[in-house]
Amino acid sequence: MRILVTGGRGFIGSYLTEKLLALGHRVYILDREINFADNPPSFRKAMLGRRKMLRRRPDAVYPFDIRSPRKLTEAMNKSRAEIVVHLAAVSMARPPKRYEHLMGPINLYGTLNVLNAFENSPFTRRLVFPSSSLAYGHYTRDPQPEESYLNPVNDYGIMKAACEYAIRMSKKEWVILRPTSVYGFTDCANRVTQLLLDAAVSGRPAWVIRGEALDFTYVEDVVNGFIKAIASKAAVRQIFNLSRGVARTADDFAGVLKTYFPKFIYEVRPPTHQEVSRGAQDMTKAKKILGFVPKSDIEDGIRKTLSLMVRFGGLPAGSVRLRK
Numbered sequence: 549m550r551i552l553v554t555g556g557r558g559f560i561g562s563y564l565t566e567k568l569l570a571l572g573h574r575v576y577i578l579d580r581e582i583n584f585a586d587n588p589p590s591f592r593k594a595m596l597g598r599r600k601m602l603r604r605r606p607d608a609v610y611p612f613d614i615r616s617p618r619k620l621t622e623a624m625n626k627s628r629a630e631i632v633v634h635l636a637a638v639s640m641a642r643p644p645k646r647y648e649h650l651m652g653p654i655n656l657y658g659t660l661n662v663l664n665a666f667e668n669s670p671f672t673r674r675l676v677f678p679s680s681s682l683a684y685g686h687y688t689r690d691p692q693p694e695e696s697y698l699n700p701v702n703d704y705g706i707m708k709a710a711c712e713y714a715i716r717m718s719k720k721e722w723v724i725l726r727p728t729s730v731y732g733f734t735d736c737a738n739r740v741t742q743l744l745l746d747a748a749v750s751g752r753p754a755w756v757i758r759g760e761a762l763d764f765t766y767v768e769d770v771v772n773g774f775i776k777a778i779a780s781k782a783a784v785r786q787i788f789n790l791s792r793g794v795a796r797t798a799d800d801f802a803g804v805l806k807t808y809f810p811k812f813i814y815e816v817r818p819p820t821h822q823e824v825s826r827g828a829q830d831m832t833k834a835k836k837i838l839g840f841v842p843k844s845d846i847e848d849g850i851r852k853t854l855s856l857m858v859r860f861g862g863l864p865a866g867s868v869r870l871r872k
């Protein structure tokens with residue numbers, strides 16, 4: 549199939565592109581290569597890690613901005629993509645202050661541009677869109693199923709929810725996924741998992757919020773879910789949670805890192821009003837309809853992440869003992 553991936557140079561997008569190419573698809577990337585974490589060295593390192601890790605080249609890369617409807621149409625026409633996977637976004641819930649104003653133009657209006665280009669393209673039949681667990685706001689069920697009321701409590705979640713509603717009006721094929729707390733090698737969007745990993749590796753202290761339970765999901769599992777959403781007939785016009793389906797605390801995540809880096813020190817701080825109270829997502833629907841089976845718990849996912857860091861990320865092999 550011919551597949552256009554917006555945000556294909558990003559964290560999830562780079563793993564997805566590699567996998568799609570390995571499966572024999574033709575992949576076209578639309579990506580401006582921008583990062584909103586305000587940490588240029590970490591971004592450069594992640595981009596270098598991706599270049600070293602990725603073995604395959606996409607069929608074309610369009611350095612376009614999703615804020616330009618004209619450029620989106622150009623990419624759709626040039627690629628003649630049958631499927632669009634729209635990942636490009638300000639991908640963090642709390643970007644630094646100086647980037648906050650970009651969330652509306654990129655996450656909301658940029659996605660509406662993608663939707664509009666998709667609707668008008670004679671080539672494209674399916675749009676796959678990652679929403680987020682933050683579209684739910686505070687979880688109301690344990691585990692949280694897809695049909696739960698969307699009551700987002702931050703701009704990121706509000707815009708993801710709004711985009712879901714807009715996409716659901718399309719008469720063409722669409723699939724909405726709700727990933728959460730994705731982690732792995734080359735993440736550089738200042739998420740708690742990446743901050744803990746960076747601190748453990750570089751010997752800096754870190755902190756976690758007491759009791760903060762998240763459904764940590766290893767990036768390769770998420771990518772397998774995207775592949776199923778792209779290919780499955782039964783996925784059409786459906787919304788799926790896309791995570792491991794198990795709640796673990798950030799404290800647990802840090803604890804696993806400490807088994808590799810015994811000198812790693814982290815403080816457990818009391819919760820503040822800023823956290824969104826989440827937990828496990830209900831994975832029954834994705835398992836039943838998509839046949840989605842997440843493989844890695846955090847023990848396994850962290851081991852895989854560290855192993856990739858040793859191979860492609862400049863982490864000295866002697867600094868960490870990797871268990872088989």
Ligand SMILES: NC(=O)c1ccc[n+]([C@@H]2O[C@H](COP(=O)([O-])OP(=O)(O)OC[C@H]3O[C@@H](n4cnc5c(N)ncnc54)[C@H](O)[C@@H]3O)[C@@H](O)[C@H]2O)c1
Pocket residue numbers: 554555556557558559560561578579580581582583612613614615634635636637638639640654658678679680681726727728729730731736737739
């Ligand atoms: N990583 C997670 O935990 C997680 C969880 C839920 C949902 N998501 C969603 O999945 C998607 C991918 O997330 P990620 O972690 O890979 O993010 P990422 O920040 O690593 O990648 C986003 C990519 O989009 C590109 N981009 C941003 N704005 C652009 C624009 N205006 N025009 C063109 N390209 C642009 C960036 O250059 C980057 O390569 C996002 O939509 C994110 O909201 C991620």
